Amino acid sequence: MKKVFSLKLFIALLCLFYSSIAHAESLETSKADKSLFETKCSYCHEIERPLSKRKNKDGWTATVKRMQSKNPSHISDAEAESIIAYLSYERGEEAPVNRIKDPSNLSELEKKHVPVIQIGSGDVEKKIVTITVKVGEVPHPMEATHYIKYIELFIDGKSAGKVDLKPGDKPEASFNVSGAAGKRVTAREECNLHGLWEGEAR
Ligand code: HEC
């Protein structure tokens, strides 16, 4: 029994070790992209010029390519790609999030889009619960031209899982999560036509 426990502990520590390496690497690359951006894009004007803007990936691609063309020897294609990735992530466009306006009078769009969250009983001992998210109160279509792209679950505002969906799938997803007790549970979904929607467990 004792042996089994220490093996589990060993594996857990190993996982922790590797995930911290992966985390350090991703921090490292974003640090490299940040300093690349800061050096390259403060050459002709203040860095505030791009930092004051928000654009989506297409927008940043157009701007960075245009800046690159002003002095092609200053920014290589590979550097332009890293800068585009950095800016789209850090200075991307925030899509507006739709929520229920009046709970006593849902609109047709709200009925079809606001995620409905059901918290199951789950394994109380392990403190894991199954949370099912359905879009929405009236099931949303999942057709080629109109469908839900993904459902993401949040515990206290932190992502606890994301499920990508495609036409033909059911507009719902289940998540096994721990540590949800007493916390704020919300879910978001994105409809290809109607944008981003958020619902809260009640
Ligand atoms: C060779 C000089 C030069 C470099 C290098 C340069 N810029 Fe510019 N940038 C300019 C000039 C000149 C303008 C003003 C005229 C214009 O908008 O084309 C400008 C304007 C801008 C604007 C405001 C206009 C808009 O399209 O929103 C942004 C944002 C911007 N630059 C971002 C960047 C970024 C990001 C980089 C790094 C990839 C960069 N710049 C590198 C010369 C440069």
Ligand SMILES: [Fe+2]
């Ligand atoms: Fe929709």
